[in-house]
Amino acid sequence: MTVSDLDPRLVGEQPGLAGAWAGFRRRLGQGELGTLPVIVGIAIIWVIFWVANDRFLTPGNLTNLGLQVSAIGTISIGVVLVLLLGEIDLSVGTLSGLAAGVMAVLNVKQGWPGWLAILAGLATGLVIGAFQGFWTTRFRIPAFVVTLAGYLAWLGALLLVLGETGTVNISDGTITGLANTFFIPLDAWLLAVAAIAVYAAVKLWDRRRRVAAGLPVPPMQFLVTRIVVIAVALLAAAAVLAADRGLPLMLVIFVGLVVTVDLLIRRTRFGRHVLAVGGSPEASRRAGIQVDNVRLMVFVLAGTLAAAGGILAAARLFAVNQSSGGADTLLLAIAGPVIGGTSLFGGRGSAYSALLGGLVIGSITNGMNLLGVESSIRFLVTGGVLLLAATVDALARRGRQAAGRA
Amino acid sequence: MPDGAPLLELRGVSKRFGAVQALSDVELQARAGQVTALVGDNGAGKSTLIKTIAGINPMDSGEYLFDGRPVHVTTPQGATALGIATVYQDLALCDNLDVVANLWLGREELGAVRLLDETDMEQEASRVLKRLAVRIPSVRTQVASLSGGQRQSVAIARSMLGEPRMVILDEPTAALGVAQTAQVLDLIRRLREQGLAVVVISHNLADVFAVADTIVVLRLGRQVGVLDAKQTNSEEVVAAITGARAGDEQPTEVTEP
Secondary structure, rough: OOOOOOOOOOOOOOOHHHHHHHHOOOOHHHHOOOHHHHHHHHHHHHHHHHHOOOOOOOHHHHHHHHHHHHHHHHHHHHHHHHHOOOOOOOHHHHHHHHHHHHHHHHHOOOOHHHHHHHHHHHHHHHHHHHHHHHHHHOOOOOOHHHHHHHHHHHHHHHHHHHHOEEEOOOOHHHHHHHHHOOOOHHHHHHHHHHHHHHHHHHHHHHHHHHHHHHOOOOHHHHHHHHHHHHHHHHHHHHHHHOOOOOOHHHHHHEEEEHHHHHHHHHHOHHHHHHHHHOOOOOHHHHOOEEEEEHHHHHHHHHHHHHHHHHHHHHHHHHEEOOOOOOOOOOHHHHHHHHHHHOOOOOOOOHHHHHHHHHHHHHHHHHHHHHHHHHHHHHHHHHHHHHHHHHHHHHHHHHHHHHHOOO | OOOOOEEEEEEEEEEEEEEEEEEEEEEEEEEOEEEEEEEOOOOOOOHHHHHHOOOOOOOOOOEEEEEEEEEOOOHHHHHHHHHHHEOOOOOOOOOOOOOHHHHHOOOOOOOOOEOOHHHHHHHHHHHHHHHHOOOOOOOOOOOOHOHHHHHHHHHHHHHHOOOOOOOOOOOOOOOOOOHHHHHHHHHHHHHHHOOEEEEEEEOOOHHHHHHEEEEEEEEOOOEEEEEEEHHHHHHHHHHHHHOOOOOOOOOOOOOOO
């Protein structure tokens, strides 16, 4: 659209369907790929594993896949927020283990009711996130260092909390129910239909407001196509879940958090400020944004989401042990959003990258386990995919630079 | 000289930083619907003076009158509240956000259920850019993809959202190409047409003569001349800047900090 008489050198969006299509292709060419490469990547991975083993695409296995990605994916949502700031949080892995440990010990050894123990676990993540955020902003130490210290310290704290036995088995129904509750198949369909209805209503209402305000709108065909694509995807997911055990509560929690945080990033003042601080802290400060408060709040959210992920993982395992949140948890939680397209340099990314990137990693793990491949190969392949994704991002960034959009 | 009472008037402003007398007894007037250019060599006190006006460095002594009333401006918020907007040399835009988001950064409008009201913000942004005849491909373009002139225009447009009565521009044409400079100068003329008092700092005398009504010359922290742009010429202005003008104190080889 043109604001005033058009400078002929400027390539604006032309009206109509052809113009919108041309704009889409131009954005692709200039490296604004969005989530498209990841979705294509997931499709390729799924086809490969399906050819290799036809059990991969069965409802039972896909439901398992959903459960497998939910815990680390929840941690990744917090990582997305930190990455948007242009920072990194290395403590989320061991922090998730510590929060789960606190919950398990309070529940099993201290006899706290399940729901209270869960809240205490979440509070652990919140307080630790606040502590790390405070330390980073107050003393101007890079978050990399503060959270590296946290990585070590919370690992020690977990061992301390667990005590001599080293493993705490959880039998409380409220806690284990987080990962083992399935709603009846009908609920999957109802939720899918409701989500489609809300999505379509919001999009159409938004379009009507823009038309009423005299603002340019994409062609109706584009909007309808979008809604249909989303609807097909959601209905397919519902069909898969309904054909197996039903709608898992854990998946509802994970996807619900992704949608909520996406809304937070794109449509709230706080989210706008997170993007602004990630893009230019100085410009944000001059615009009157309390930069340190935004940073602190992001670390609080990252800590809380890490705790939530740890609690989900413990619920699925029925236990917390000394390696909870250790090993590859941290690295996979960071690799997910990066594979999903969130930039390591701040200011660019989406909550959906936690879901999509997590699905890429989860699919590789799940598929290779199904084929009986050694975990050595699995790590090699996952590493290769991470490198590939980072390369796609770097090439896209070069495309943006060539188009002056770095 | 233009008639009418000045919107902003500074009398006898002095400012000292440690051992450096940055401003001594400076007078400045800015009128609505007029462009006042502030010129001077490096270290003449131009930036210190606008920081005084903008409330970043409050003056040590002197009078600050706005709209004929004496006021005390000691914070940037105080200057903004009076209706004074300042656009600094480094533009302070977020490259990763689009034009609308940058225009509203730090004062986003909220609609239903505390979510951002994108429709309202985009509408208002389009209106301001149209009023200033700023040319950009789309208000939803990322700032990173704009040219230097477009970015400067966006930064100026952003200062206009608060409906100011006076705009201070610090080196608005520095580092811009010929066409982009012309674009920004056009924009400055439109600000004047809309009745704003405009104060422009510039090193480029061609740009100064292209838009200014009044030229105020600073040298070594003192105001050494107020010239009517229509009745003076570059030689006279350069002479005032360098201190070569007869009747003034002799130019001395002072290296300023």
